[in-house]
Amino acid sequence: MSSHSSSTPTTDESTDRTTGASDDAIIQTEIDVDDNSRSTDDAETIVRAERLNVYYNDDRALDDVTIEIPENRVTAMIGPSGCGKSTFLRSINRMNDRIPAASVDGELYFREKNVYDEDVDPVALRRKIGQVFQSPNPFPKSIYDNVAYGLRVQGKADEVDLDAAVERALRGAALWDEVKDQLDESGLDLSGGQQQRLCIARAIAPDPEVILMDEPTSALDPVAASKIEDLIDELVEEYTVIIVTHNMQQAARISDRTAVFLTGGELVEFDETATIFENPADDRVEDYITGKFG
Ligand SMILES: Nc1ncnc2c1ncn2[C@@H]1O[C@H](COP(=O)(O)OP(=O)(O)OP(=O)(O)O)[C@@H](O)[C@H]1O
Numbered sequence: 600m601s602s603h604s605s606s607t608p609t610t611d612e613s614t615d616r617t618t619g620a621s622d623d624a625i626i627q628t629e630i631d632v633d634d635n636s637r638s639t640d641d642a643e644t645i646v647r648a649e650r651l652n653v654y655y656n657d658d659r660a661l662d663d664v665t666i667e668i669p670e671n672r673v674t675a676m677i678g679p680s681g682c683g684k685s686t687f688l689r690s691i692n693r694m695n696d697r698i699p700a701a702s703v704d705g706e707l708y709f710r711e712k713n714v715y716d717e718d719v720d721p722v723a724l725r726r727k728i729g730q731v732f733q734s735p736n737p738f739p740k741s742i743y744d745n746v747a748y749g750l751r752v753q754g755k756a757d758e759v760d761l762d763a764a765v766e767r768a769l770r771g772a773a774l775w776d777e778v779k780d781q782l783d784e785s786g787l788d789l790s791g792g793q794q795q796r797l798c799i800a801r802a803i804a805p806d807p808e809v810i811l812m813d814e815p816t817s818a819l820d821p822v823a824a825s826k827i828e829d830l831i832d833e834l835v836e837e838y839t840v841i842i843v844t845h846n847m848q849q850a851a852r853i854s855d856r857t858a859v860f861l862t863g864g865e866l867v868e869f870d871e872t873a874t875i876f877e878n879p880a881d882d883r884v885e886d887y888i889t890g891k892f893g
Pocket residue numbers: 655660678679680681682683684685686687698700
């Protein structure tokens with residue numbers, strides 16, 4: 600994937616080779632914005648929040664968030680720790696339902712259906728909106744059974760050719776060639792990066808429309824992380840990817856749109872990724888991406 604540099608200054612503590620100085624005013628590290636990012640102008644909206652608030656007991660974690668997330672694109676959520684990124688992600692497939700202290704008001708639409716309507720089954724919703732977590736978490740089962748799991752619990756194992764479905768998902772997660780001769784071995788025996796791709800295979804096997812990823816590479820070494828980034832670029836041909844990341848370089852490399860949340864759960868700016876990193880409208884976003892806080 601080619602890229603160009605936006606010369607965004609950061610607080611990186613690198614040292615000026617000519618002067619030996621370490622000065623943010625002089626030193627500029629670069630955030631590379633992906634040149635091949637897809638335009639979002641003509642994309643349909645697949646997930647839309649309308650004045651969404653999420654509380655944990657009396658504490659507000661998301662503050663009136665309104666956003667339209669485009670289909671078949673990568674949308675990144677960035678912002679300082681505790682600003683509500685994971686809370687937002689969990690509100691999309693109602694994983695917050697599992698947290699007793701959490702309550703929601705406002706609206707969250709998946710393809711024009713409010714997922715908080717009474718007639719929505721959260722389990723069925725999560726088949727359409729899969730999730731990949733920060734630490735790879737395969738089941739203590741074989742590679743094959745990890746991938747087949749979702750189809751079996753849906754009762755679809757008899758309807759589909761399970762072998763073909765497992766192969767398709769493993770190919771989709773760029774793991775097939777590495778594991779095709781060891782499908783009966785434990786998923787836990789794979790490397791961390793392979794385990795994360797196995798979790799992606801498990802997430803895509805039931806054929807979701809959206810894949811939520813919460814810092815999917817932060818527990819991985821750089822090579823394994825880079826493979827996941829390449830994979831995300833392929834997944835978005837078929838799926839919508841919404842990714843929370845602490846890594847601004849990563850957001851700039853892989854996403855088409857970026858949402859910047861700030862403390863208090865406010866969505867401060869949401870735009871094409873190049874605009875966010877090269878020409879943000881909000882001064883607080885500029886301060887955040889240039890490392891003045893967060
Ligand atoms: N299960 C919970 N119970 C109570 N409060 C919570 C819970 N989960 C999150 N919070 C609070 O909600 C706010 C938003 O948290 P959240 O994890 O969504 O932020 P984040 O931006 O994803 O943070 P990080 O980048 O550190 O993962 C924080 O103040 C956090 O302490």
